[in-house]
Amino acid sequence: MRLRLFGVLLAALLGSAAQALTWKITLLEQADNPELDRTRLERAYLGHPGGLPSEGVALALGDAEFELKAAKVDVRLDIVPVAGPEEARAAALRADKAGTKILLSNLPAEWMTTVADAVKLPVINLSTSADRLRERDCRLNVFHVLPSERMRADAIAQALINRKWSQVLLLSGTSGRDTERSAVAQAAIKRYGLKLVDSKTFKLSSDPRERQLANPLLLTGGASYDVVWVVDSDGEFARTLPYNTAAARPVVGDAGWVALAWHAQFERFGAPQVSRRFAKSARRAMTDHDWASWMAGKAIAAAAATQPQANTDQLLQVLGSINLDGSKGVTLQFRPWDRQLRQPLVLTDGQGVLALLPLEGILHPRNTLDTLGADEPQKLCKIRP
Numbered sequence: 001m002r003l004r005l006f007g008v009l010l011a012a013l014l015g016s017a018a019q020a021l022t023w024k025i026t027l028l029e030q031a032d033n034p035e036l037d038r039t040r041l042e043r044a045y046l047g048h049p050g051g052l053p054s055e056g057v058a059l060a061l062g063d064a065e066f067e068l069k070a071a072k073v074d075v076r077l078d079i080v081p082v083a084g085p086e087e088a089r090a091a092a093l094r095a096d097k098a099g100t101k102i103l104l105s106n107l108p109a110e111w112m113t114t115v116a117d118a119v120k121l122p123v124i125n126l127s128t129s130a131d132r133l134r135e136r137d138c139r140l141n142v143f144h145v146l147p148s149e150r151m152r153a154d155a156i157a158q159a160l161i162n163r164k165w166s167q168v169l170l171l172s173g174t175s176g177r178d179t180e181r182s183a184v185a186q187a188a189i190k191r192y193g194l195k196l197v198d199s200k201t202f203k204l205s206s207d208p209r210e211r212q213l214a215n216p217l218l219l220t221g222g223a224s225y226d227v228v229w230v231v232d233s234d235g236e237f238a239r240t241l242p243y244n245t246a247a248a249r250p251v252v253g254d255a256g257w258v259a260l261a262w263h264a265q266f267e268r269f270g271a272p273q274v275s276r277r278f279a280k281s282a283r284r285a286m287t288d289h290d291w292a293s294w295m296a297g298k299a300i301a302a303a304a305a306t307q308p309q310a311n312t313d314q315l316l317q318v319l320g321s322i323n324l325d326g327s328k329g330v331t332l333q334f335r336p337w338d339r340q341l342r343q344p345l346v347l348t349d350g351q352g353v354l355a356l357l358p359l360e361g362i363l364h365p366r367n368t369l370d371t372l373g374a375d376e377p378q379k380l381c382k383i384r385p
Contacts, residue, residue: 023075023304026095027054027104028088028115031081035127045235046258046350047152050287053106053126053296054079059278060297067305075304082107085114092119101315102300104293105142109133116142122315124296127289131184134338135374138381143299143319143339146292147261149181151373153188155259155345155357156229156252158371161192162359165226165250170199171219171241172231182231185253189229198223202237221246229253257354259345262291265352269329291326295341298324328356330369338381342369 034040035049044050054077061068061075068075080095082088088107092115095103103123105112109130116123116139125133125144133139134148160166168189172182182199189196203213212218214237220228228245230253232238238255250256264275264285278286278294286294303310303318310318320339324332328344335342347355358371374380 020072020074021308023073023102023300023308024095024098024100025057025075025077025102025104025300026091026100027057027077027079027106028091028095029053029079029081029106030108030111031083033106043235043239045239045254046348047254047260047288048235049127049289050284051282051290053104053289053293055282056278056286056290056293057104057297057300059281060294061301062281063277064298064301064305068301071305071308073304073308075300082111085111088112089114089118092121095119096121102303104296109137112142113137113139120312122312122319124299126293126296130180131374132180134340135380136382138338138383140339140383141316143334143341145295145299145341146289147259147343147345148340148373149184150188151340151345152259153181153185154191154372155347156185156257157188157192157194158357158359158362159257159259159347159355160194160227160252162361166194167197167224167226168194168229169197169220169223169225169227169249170229170231171202172199173234173237174201174203175233177233178231181233185229185231197225202232204234204237216241216244217246220249225249227252228256230255257347257349259347259357261288261343261345262286263288263346263348263353265348266346267353268356270327274327295324295326295332298326335370335376337376337379338374340373342367343372344369345372 057077080091082091088111092103096119103121105123105125106127109128112125123142125142129146129149131148131150172178200219202219227249228251230238230241230251232254242251242256275286278290299319299322302322307318320334326332326343332341332343345357346353347357358368362368362371364371
C-alpha cells in the first residue's frame, strides 16, 4: 500500500514538473570584454563591473524560486558571447526564433541598438549607462536597470548643493566617452545652479614630455573652487586625485564622492541580506552592476510569475508597469517615457554609504526620483509606449 501511494505521489510530482512552462532568457555578452580584464577587476574601480552579470541574474532567479514554482514556470538562462554588432544581431535573431522571451544585454551602446532594432523582444540593458540610449537613441523595447550618467551626475550635484559647495572645477579625460560624460556633468551643474569656475582636460601618457597633462597639482592650481569634479571613465587618473589637489578640497564624480546604484556596505532596507547572499554565491562583493543584473532577474521573475503565458507585446506592457523591490526603501518602476528604472542612488566614498539620493528637501511635482536624470517634460526620448 505504501509503495502504491509513493508511486501515485511520484507520478503526480512528475506530471506537475512536466506541465511547467519553460521561459528561455538569452544573455548577450561582449566577447573578451575589456571591462572584465583581470587587472581592471583587481583594481576595483568604483562604478565599474566586478564580474559577470549572470551572477546577479542567477541570484534573483534563485530568490524567486518559490514564486516561479507556484506559477509552474522554469526560467532558463542561456549566455551567448558575441564579437561585434552584426554577430550580436544574428545571435538575437537566432534567440528569437528559438523561443526566447527576453534578451539581456551586456553590450556596448552601439551594439545594443543594433540588437533592439533586429527583434521585437524586450531587451534589458544591464551595463550601459550612456544617456543617448535613454534619449535620442531610445527604443520602445529596451529597458534600463543601471542608472544613466545623467542620474549619477544629478545625484552628485544635489549632494554639492546640500553641502553648499557651489564653485566647481571640472577635470575630464580625452576619450570620446569622457567628452560625453563631461557634457552630462555640466548639464547637471547648470540644472542645480552650481557654478563651473573652470574646465580642464587631463591626459594619461607614457611620453615624458606629456607628464604635466596628468599632474594633479598643476591641473588644480591657479583657480578658486569648493570642489573638484573628475570625469574619468578609465578610472586610473581619478583614483589618484583625492588628497592630491593643489588646494585642500573634496573630490567628487569618479573618485571621492561617487553616486552609484549600489554599494556592498549599504545597511538599510534589507540591503545587507542581499549583499551577503550575493557574496556567498559569487564569492566577491556586490557592485552596482551586480545590483542592476539582480534587478533584471527580479523583473524577469516577476513577469514570469504574474503573466506566464504573455506574448511579446504583453511582456512589454508587463515590464512597463511592474513594481519591484530593490531593497532601497521605495517601490521601483520603469519610467514610461524612456524605460529607465526609477531608483534612489547611494553616495559612497568606497568605504561606506554616506547618503541616499535624492536628498530630503529636493522637490518634484510628481515623483522625487525623477529629479535624477532627464525628466518627462524635456521629451528627449521621442518614442512613447
